[in-house]
Amino acid sequence: MDYEHLRFDRENPLTERHPRQYRGGYRPDDPKAYGTTLGRRFSQVRQRELTTDLDGFDNRKLLKLRLHSGDKSVPNFEAIPGVEIVSQEDEAVVLVFTTEEGLNQFESRLSTLARDGVVTRKELLYAIEDFDNWTAEDRRGVALRNEGLPNNDLFMLDVELWPQERQDKREELIAAFSRWLRDLGAEQLDIIIQPSLLMVRIRCNHEQVNQLLRYRDVRTVDLPPRLGVSIGLISTDVNQFPPINPPPDGVPSIAVLDSGLTPGHTLLGEAVGDVQGYLEPQRSPDDTAPDWHGTFVGGLALYGDIHTRIQQGEFVPQLRLFSGKVFEDDGHDQTEFVEKAVETAVLDIYEQYGCRVFNLSYGDLNKVYDGRHVRGLAYTLDRLTRELGVLFVVPTGNLSLQDLPENPIDTYPDYLFSDEVRLLDPATALNALTVGGLSTFEATRETQRYPNTIEDYVFARSGQPFPLTRCGPSVNNAIKPDVIEHAGNLALMRDGGRVRYSGLGIVSLNGGFATGVPFAEDIGTSYAAPQVAHKAAxxxxxxxxxxxxxxxxxxxxxxxxxxxxxxxxxxxDNSVGRDKLLRLIGYGQVDETALYRSLNDTVTLLAEEHIDNDRHHFFELPMPESFWSRGRREREITVALAYSPVVRTTRLDYRSSKLWFTLVAASSLEEVTRAFRRNREEGMGERSNNRWLPNDTRKTGTLQVSRWKFIQPLSNGNKIFVVVTRQDSPWSLERDAQEPYSLAITLADRENAEAELYVQARDALQSRVQTRARAIV
Structure with a gap:
């Protein structure tokens, strides 16, 4: 039998967590000599800035502070009058805007330190290892550094400007930059203005780029997006299917943000709620080729595993499908920002139809994550998740076939861990669900045709990582991808060594179905994502x-x-191997066995709460006595926590709020709350026996999962508690607001053939509610 998942509540005690303060790190042996050296460097940088950088929208100067390594927290440099932190680019680099007063303050304090060896707020100066400028090389984006400028006389570039917290300052900066572009003779094509993201797409020439790279308000200059989407389509030999029945009223909906949809496909039919385009200018449907990629993705979002549906001989839609065209899949440059089209589409589909699950199978090959700040589309998705309460599902992106190493089979999977194979924007988004690839089949079409000969050498065995999947982690070492799903496989031909994948791919709907072939085959993480989005919807x-x-x-x-x-x-027993797996496959593949409904031997508990800063929440798990009975066998507890914090692209932390959970065993709630009271930095140590992932590994992301196995009952009649803790970053503007979060906890007793875990856990929760009610009366 299956059952509805159980809701449960936290316990009443709340405790404060001791706020963490910056106490400084580096201490020079000779403060006077340190002040002298640092003062000399400051004078050099100050003079160089006056001669190299072009002025921005106001008269403040941009200063790079290189910090001593080993301390990720940023000192409060804004305590110095005239200094404003602009961005933390990595653990060692902080950018500040300084007025003339601020520059003079730095110079005065360094002079005092050099003279007396003591100065007010000396920890701020001790934190600085060096002063520098934000140079033209710093402003070059990853793709621009790797590929250089296009050879054309005129070309497009994406310019990211330094974010401004105040709206009037954002508008003032953008207006000044637009005027400067006109004077320069460059053409402004599109613009994005968001709280932590200012981007301008321009058309310019080589000489104008040299000026851009010196303009004070420019953060980065990079090549525009290069899609890593459809690798190729191969029709499969299957029969036509009869028209489908429309899904029942009230079914959940799913939206595919992609290159469009061909709604006339027999297997889409009345399951499609609406198809809209969100690009300017709009093309007539008669002027466009079939929407191959969007239709392929849409089929997987609607049905999930189409290969199995074909084998079963029926297609019964359980979801309503919506489509928003947000990019062109035609190989041509797009003058409009995809970030803008995505936001417009999400707002429209959400407001009109209440859709809450959006699949965006998009990856920008010109934005390989470089370990620094999160880029434009990922930030946009993180912000919209928080503001609207919608779920985005995105792929990690694919390694290009031409970028495979010389001997890919011999070096698989090691080549997947190189810097060139890191995540593509928007896969770094912390609040979105990022999906990596898993290999599916092992026999190419040629191998199936000639089963007695060795025709091809496959890269991966079934169930191993997809040979073109990209790896994490995301910002601040957050686990990405979150999960994985089937994406296809690759093989080398016996003769000639050419790569092929016919027979190894994912099957979905063919956008060019008018040719009489309703299905097609392709490979890529673009097709792993909608399968997970289907499960979410x-x-x-x-x-x-x-x-x-x-x-x-x-x-x-x-x-x-x-x-x-x-x-x-x-x-x-190997943390290196564990970390490699997390980078490639995250938390793994979603098992549907007990995902939607609880079973007799597998129970899922759900909780949704809001927590204040520097607080703990306590949850006692309803563990029936039978869970611990009958001696040695494997029992399992899995805890997953998710939240969607406010984010800022100008801070290395990126998350304004930090939540994490701790699983502990204790005799009573009172014992646990005492341990987590104020001024106890660590609380109780988490149970480490047979633990899957430690806290330090999982807590950097906004989806955190770990699992515990119990072979024997707990000693001394102990109980199991989950403690949720919140501590905001010092720069957070949300410190006084409650942070919403959700918990999903599974209790599994699969080796007990007589398990009645669901009924017993439900009864324990009902008894707890009755006890609390009597206590209130």
């Missing part, structure tokens, strides 16, 4: 009011590392 049928945090927590709690991946990387 189906969850809404069982948990109708689930917010994106709860959806992510549920998917994370039911994810598992595929055994072939574990055997390949071998993480046992």
């Amino acid at each position: 189906k969850l809404l049928a069982e948990v109708p009011n689930a917010n994106p945090n709860l959806l992510r927590a549920l998917l994370g709690a039911h994810a598992r590392w595929p055994q072939p991946c574990v055997d390949l990387i071998n993480p046992r």
Whole structure:
């Protein structure tokens, strides 16, 4: 039997967490000599800035502070009059705007330190290892550094400006930059103005780029997006299917933001709610080729595993599908920012139809994550998730076939960990669900045709990482991808060594179905993402009011590392192997067995709460006595926490709020709360026996999952508690606001053939509610 997942509440005690303060790190042995050296460097940089940088929208100067390594917290440099922190680019680099007063303050304090060895707020100066300028080389984006400028006389570039917290300052900066572009003779094509993202797409020449790279308000200059989407389409030989019945009223909906949809496909039919375009200028449907990529992705979002549907011989839509065209899949440059088209589409589809799950199978090959700040589209998705309460599902992106190493089979999977194979924007988005690739089949079409000969050499075995998947982590080492799904496989031909994948791909709907072929085959993480989005949308049928945090927590709690991946990387007793697996496959593949409904032997507990800064929440798990009975066998507890904090691209932390959970065993709630009271920095140590992932590994992301196995009952009749803690970053503007979060906790007793875990856990929760009610009376 299956059952509705159980809701449960936290316990009443709340405790404060001791706020962490910056106490300074580096201490020079000779403060006077340190002040003299630092003062000399400051004078050199100050003079150089006057002669190299072009002025911005006001008369402040941009100063790069290089910090001593080892301390990720940023000192409060804004305590110095006339100094404003602009951005933290990495652990060692902080950018500040300074007025003339601020420059003089720096110079005066350094002179005092050099003379007396003592100065007010000396820890601020001790934190600085060096002063420098934000140079033209610093302003070059990753793609521009790697590929250089186009050879054309005129070309497009994306210019990111320094974000401004105040709206009037944002508008003033943009207006000044637009005037400067006109005077320069460059053409402004599009613009994005968001609280932590200012971007301008321009058309310019080589000489104008040299000026751009010196303009004070420019953060980065980079090449515009280069899509890593469809690698190729191969039709599969399957029969036509009869028209489908429309889905019932009230089913959940899913939106595909892609290159468009061909709604006339027989297997889409009345399951499509609406198809809209969000690009300017709009093209007539008669002027466009079939929407191959969008239709392929849309089929997977609507049906999930189409290969299995074909084998079963029926297609029954359980979701309503919406389509928003936000990019062209025609290889031509797009003058409009995809960030703008995505935001317009999401707002429109959300407001008109209440859609809460959006798939965006998009990856910008010109924005390979370089370990610094999160780029434009990822930030946009993180912000919209928070503001609207919607879930975005995105792929990690694909490695290009031409970028494979010389001997890819011999070096698989090691080549997947190189810097060139890191995540593509928007896969770094912390509040979105990022999906990596898993290999599916092992026999190419030629191998199937000639089963007695060796025709091809496959890269990966079934269940191992997809040979073109990209790896994490994201900002601040957050685990990405979150989960994985089937994306296809690759093989080398026996003769000639050419790469091919016919017979190894994912099957979905063919946008060019008018040719008489309704299905097509392709490979890529673009097709892994909609399969996960399909599962997320189906969850809404069982948990109708689930917010994106709860959806992510549920998917994370039911994810598992595929055994072939574990055997390949071998993480046992090896933190290096474990970290490699996390970079490639995250928390693993989502198992649907008990995802939507609880079972007799697998129970899922759900909680949704709001927590204040520097506080703890306590949850006692309803553990029936039978869970610990009958001696040695494997029992399992999985905890998943998800939240969607406010984000800022100008801070290395990126998250304004930091939440994490701790699982502990204790005799009573009172014992736990005493340990987590104020001034106790660590609380109780987390249970580490048979723990999957430690806190330090999982807590940097906004989806955090770990699992505990219990072979024997707990000693001394101890109980299990989960403690949720919040501590905001010092720069957070949300410190006084409550932070919403969701928990999904699974209790599994699969080796007990007589398990009645669901009924017993439900009864324990009902008894707890009655006890609390009597206490109130």
